[in-house]
Amino acid sequence: MSNKRLVADVGGTNSRIGIYDADSDTFSAISSYSNRDFTSFEDIVERWLSDLEEERPSQACIAAAAPPTEDRINMINIGWDFSCRDLADRFLFTQCGWLNDFQANSHALPYLASHDLEQIQAGDIQRERLPLAVVGPGTGLGGGSLLWSGDKPVASNAEPGHAGLSPATELELEIFSLLLPRHGNIYTELFVCGAGLARLYGAIAEINGHTPETLSPADISGRALDGSDPLCVTALKTFCAMLGSTCGDFVLSNGAYGGLFIAGGIIPRMIPFLRQSSFLDRFSAKGAMGEYLARVPVQVITTDHPGLIGAAHAPLE
Known part of the structure; x- marks a missing residue:
């Protein structure tokens, strides 16, 4: 057969x-x-x-x-x-099954090779059988986790994009103060996704007394990466910082100390910028758990098809 x-x-x-x-x-x-x-x-x-x-x-x-x-x-x-x-x-x-895209990303994690990943934080925790987490900013902000029940992998999807988010700098406090009356609620996906980057850029331009240009998320990240627009640079730095806070919370909430993986279409294009940002500082800025989070491996998924890898290895029941 x-x-x-x-x-x-x-x-x-x-x-x-x-x-x-x-x-x-x-x-x-x-x-x-x-x-x-x-x-x-x-x-x-x-x-x-x-x-x-x-x-x-x-x-x-x-x-x-x-x-x-x-x-x-x-x-x-x-x-x-x-x-x-x-x-x-x-x-x-003879069998046909399906799973959510972030469940698939979660099932892919144990099967990703070194050439499928870019290391952001080496960590020193041995991840054998410890839960793993994946977070992916793109059109929205999705997430998932993988743990084991005996020898059986169990993948769950999650919605970190709809979780709350707190300001951690004076600039972020100004952004929240500006946008809270307009949106009625501040949640993570308001800022940590493609449209969120554009929203950050617009708010930062307003705070600095500028009329924001009509720019796509790709325009903003492009200008930030080549350093040609200070407002775009600040927006992308703020995006990375908020992503770090979000990822730290997600790891803690899921007990995913075996490793964090970042998926989606945004981050693989800006890995050097992410490394130089405050992403890792914010990832581990979690009080008494900060030292532990500094030991968690963090990697960016760079392969084009983690969903296919996950669909290949997910159990069909």
């Missing part, structure tokens, strides 16, 4: 599909698709299978940016709704 599995990572913009062969521990036939070119995920699978030049996989596991449910996957942002049972019936999979 074939031990090959279709693995898919379905995001709000793009979908990636490939084959994972558990016998050889290898991936093949990986293809990426723009979701806007298709009316459904089933159509993407149909296209991928029609182009496949090797044995069809007998199983399927899908990582999707959707709230965890049982059989049905409801991707609210793009209006897609599909069922694993229906996929199995249509494409003759």
Whole structure:
């Protein structure tokens, strides 16, 4: 019997599909698709299978940016709704399962190689069987954790983006004071995500008596990285500091002392800037637990497909 599995990572913009062969521990036939070119995920699978030049996989596991449910996957942002049972019936999979994208990222963590990661803090805690955490700023701010029940990995997704956030500097206090009346609540994702970076830039410009330009998050990070705009530099520094506070809280809340992994599309493009920022200071600025957090390994995930790796290794039940 074939031990090959279709693995898919379905995001709000793009979908990636490939084959994972558990016998050889290898991936093949990986293809990426723009979701806007298709009316459904089933159509993407149909296209991928029609182009496949090797044995069809007998199983399927899908990582999707959707709230965890049982059989049905409801991707609210793009209006897609599909069922694993229906996929199995249509494409003759003996097993078909799915998991949330950050559950998939969590399942990937033990299988990431050194070339899939960039070290931010070496740490000195041996992570064998200790819980692991992953946080990922991108369109929003997601998170997940991985722990073990005996030999079985158990992955959970979380919503750190909707947790509270406290100011830690005079500038942050000014930002909070400016934006609290406008938003009614200060939560982490208000600042620690792509749109949050733009919000930080706008607030910092106002505080300094400037009219903010209409800049995308990519524009702001680009200007910050090349040092051409002091307001953008301050915004990105503040973003990194708040991310550090958020990550420290997330590790403590999950007891994830085996290691923190940073995912998402933003941080891999700015690792030198992150290293020079106050990220690590804020990560460990947690009172009596600060010395312990300074020992937790911190790494950035740089591989393009952690979701596929997680979907490859997640148990199908």
